[in-house]
Amino acid sequence: MKKYWEVVRITLWEIGTYRFNFVMWRLRVVLQFLTIYFLWLAVSNAQQQIFGYSQQLILTYVLVTAFVSSLVLATRTQEIGANINTGDLSLFLLRPFNYFLYWFARDMGDKAANIGFVIVELFVLYLILKPPVFLQTDVVLLLVTIITIGIAIFLNFYVGCLLGLIGFWSPEVWAPRFLYYVLVPFLGGAVFPLDIFPHVMQQILTALPFTYMIYFPVKIYLGTLSNAQIILGLSIASLWILVLHTALHIVWHKGLKNYSAQGR
Amino acid sequence: MRRYLKLYYHFFLVSFLQRMEYRFDFIANFLRSVGWIIVAVISFNVIFSQTKTIAGWNKEEILVLFSIFMLVDEAWRVLFSANLIRISDYVRLGEFDNILLKPVSTQFLVSLKEVFIFGLPNILLAFGLIIFFFNQTHVIASVFTYLLGMVFLINSIVILYSIMLMVVTLTFWIIQLRAFWDIYDLVTDGARYPVTFYQEPVRFLFTFLLPLGVAFTFPAQFLVKGLPWQMLVLSFGVGIFLFILSHKFFYFGIKHYNSASG
Numbered sequence: 001m002k003k004y005w006e007v008v009r010i011t012l013w014e015i016g017t018y019r020f021n022f023v024m025w026r027l028r029v030v031l032q033f034l035t036i037y038f039l040w041l042a043v044s045n046a047q048q049q050i051f052g053y054s055q056q057l058i059l060t061y062v063l064v065t066a067f068v069s070s071l072v073l074a075t076r077t078q079e080i081g082a083n084i085n086t087g088d089l090s091l092f093l094l095r096p097f098n099y100f101l102y103w104f105a106r107d108m109g110d111k112a113a114n115i116g117f118v119i120v121e122l123f124v125l126y127l128i129l130k131p132p133v134f135l136q137t138d139v140v141l142l143l144v145t146i147i148t149i150g151i152a153i154f155l156n157f158y159v160g161c162l163l164g165l166i167g168f169w170s171p172e173v174w175a176p177r178f179l180y181y182v183l184v185p186f187l188g189g190a191v192f193p194l195d196i197f198p199h200v201m202q203q204i205l206t207a208l209p210f211t212y213m214i215y216f217p218v219k220i221y222l223g224t225l226s227n228a229q230i231i232l233g234l235s236i237a238s239l240w241i242l243v244l245h246t247a248l249h250i251v252w253h254k255g256l257k258n259y260s261a262q263g264r
Numbered sequence: 265m266r267r268y269l270k271l272y273y274h275f276f277l278v279s280f281l282q283r284m285e286y287r288f289d290f291i292a293n294f295l296r297s298v299g300w301i302i303v304a305v306i307s308f309n310v311i312f313s314q315t316k317t318i319a320g321w322n323k324e325e326i327l328v329l330f331s332i333f334m335l336v337d338e339a340w341r342v343l344f345s346a347n348l349i350r351i352s353d354y355v356r357l358g359e360f361d362n363i364l365l366k367p368v369s370t371q372f373l374v375s376l377k378e379v380f381i382f383g384l385p386n387i388l389l390a391f392g393l394i395i396f397f398f399n400q401t402h403v404i405a406s407v408f409t410y411l412l413g414m415v416f417l418i419n420s421i422v423i424l425y426s427i428m429l430m431v432v433t434l435t436f437w438i439i440q441l442r443a444f445w446d447i448y449d450l451v452t453d454g455a456r457y458p459v460t461f462y463q464e465p466v467r468f469l470f471t472f473l474l475p476l477g478v479a480f481t482f483p484a485q486f487l488v489k490g491l492p493w494q495m496l497v498l499s500f501g502v503g504i505f506l507f508i509l510s511h512k513f514f515y516f517g518i519k520h521y522n523s524a525s526g
Contacts, residue, residue, distance in 0.1 A: 020434070021443035028450035034466055035454050042461045047315040170288070178292075182299045191303070196310050 004105040011109025056132040074114040080164025148217040158244035168255030189215025212237040279379035293382040327397040329484035335390035346378035352441040416483040419503040426506035436517035455480040
C-alpha cells in the first residue's frame with residue numbers, strides 16, 4: 001500500500017517541479033472558469049429565469065461544477081496510450097505493482113493538486129466576484145454528494161483507462177481522447193446543466209455514464225432531485241462501474257496478447 | 265522572397281508526403297472539429313432559446329464569431345502548431361545549432377518547417393461555416409468588406425502566432441515548456457465569446473492585455489455589425505506591433521542560447 005502513496009507523492013512533486021508550467025496551468029484553469037462564469041452572468045442578466053434556473057442557482061451550478069470537475073476529471077490516464085506505444089509498458093509489467101492501481105494512484109496525485117488549488121482559487125474569486133451562491137445545509141444530501149463524487153471518480157478513471165488501452169491497437173491515441181475532452185464536459189453537464197435539453201435527449205443522457213461524472217453530483221448538492229431520482233441515478237451509475245470494470249478487464253487481457261513491445 | 269516561397273512549397277510537399285502515411289489522423293482531426301461544431305451549435309441554440317440577445321449579440325452573430333475563431337485557430341494549427349512546440353525540444357536537446365547554421369532566416373525555418381496538413385479540411389470547413397452563418401445574419405456586405413475581412417483574419421493569425429512565438433521564446437531561459445497547449449488554451453479560451461460578455465476587469469484584460477478582443481471579436485464585429493475605423497486601425501496596429509515585438513524577442517532569445525556543445 002505504501003508504494004502507491006509514493007506514486008501520489010511523486011506525481012505531486014512532478015507537478016510542482018516545473019514552476020512556470022505550473023503557474024500557466026493554474027492561470028488557464030482560472031481563466032476558463034471566469035469565461036464560463038461571465039457567460040452565465042451575461043445570460044442570466046438578460047433573462048430572469050433560464051430553464052427554471054434563477055441567477056443564484058445557475059451561478060452556484062457553475063461554481064460547484066468547477067469544483068467537482070477539477071476533482072473528477074483530473075487524470076493521468078492519457079499517459080497510458082504513450083506508455084503502451086513506446087514499449088514502456090514492458091517495464092511497468094515487470095514492476096511489483098498492479099498496473100491500474102498505479103495509474104489510479106497517479107490520478108489521486110493529480111486530483112490532490114487540482115483540488116488543493118481550486119479550493120483556494122474559487123475562494124479568492126468568491127471574495128472578488130461575490131456571486132449569489134446557494135449553500136447546501138442538509139447533511140444527508142452532502143453525504144450523498146460525496147458518495148456520488150466518489151462514484152464519478154471511478155467512472156472517469158475507467159473511461160480514461162479504456163481510451164488509453166486503444167494504444168494496443170493504434171499508434172495515435174490523441175484523437176479519440178480529444179473527442180473525450182470535448183464530449184465528456186458537454187455530456188457531463190460541465191458546460192451547462194443537462195436539464196436544459198429536450199426530454200428525449202435527457203433520457204438518453206441518463207443512460208450514459210457521463211451524466212454521473214459531473215451533473216448528477218452537482219444536482220444532488222443543489223437539492224433539486226427527488227429521492228427516487230437519486231436512487232435511480234445511483235443504481236445506473238453503479239451498473240456502469242460494473243460494466244466498465246468488466247470491459248477494462250477484457251480489453252486489458254486482449255491487448256496484452258497483442259502486445260509486442262515494439263517501441264523499444 | 266521567391267526563394268522563401270519555393271522553400272515553403274517544399275516544406276508543404278514533404279509534410280504532405282510524410283503525414284499521408286497516417287490516413288486515420290486525417291479523419292480523426294476532422295472529427296475533432298466536427299465535434300466542436302456540434303457542441304457549439306447546440307450550446308448556442310440552447311442558450312439563445314431563452315433570450316434574443318446577450319450583451320448586444322444575437323445567435324447568428326455569435327455563430328459568426330465562433331466560425332471566425334475556428335478558422336483562425338485551424339489556420340494557426342496548420343501553419344505553426346507542429347513547429348512552435350518543437351522549439352522547446354531543439355533548445356533542450358541542443359539541436360538548435362543545426363538550425364542556426366542554415367542559410368535561411370531562422371525564424372522562418374523554425375516557424376514554418378512542418379505543415380500540419382491534417383488541418384486543411386478543417387480550414388475549409390470553418391470557411392464554409394463563416395459563409396453559412398454570415399448569410400443567416402442577413403447582413404449585406406460589399407466585396408470590399410469581404411476582402412478587408414480576409415485581411416483582418418490574416419491579422420488575427422499573425423497576432424496569435426506572435427503571442428505563441430513569444431511564449432515559446434521563453435524556452436531559451438526556461439528550457440522545459442510542457443505547458444505549451446495550456447498556454448495556447450489560456451490565450452484562446454476567452455476568445456470564443458465577444459469581449460462585451462465579460463465585465464471589468466476581465467474585459468480590459470481580454471481586450472488589451474491578451475488582445476483577444478482585437479484578434480477575434482473585432483473581425484466578427486466588423487463583418488456583422490460594423491466597426492469604427494479607429495478600431496480597425498488599432499487592430500492592425502496591434503498585429504504589426506506584436507509581430508515586430510515577437511520577432512525581436514525571438515532573436516534576443518537566440519543570443520542567450522547555450523548550445524549543448526558549449
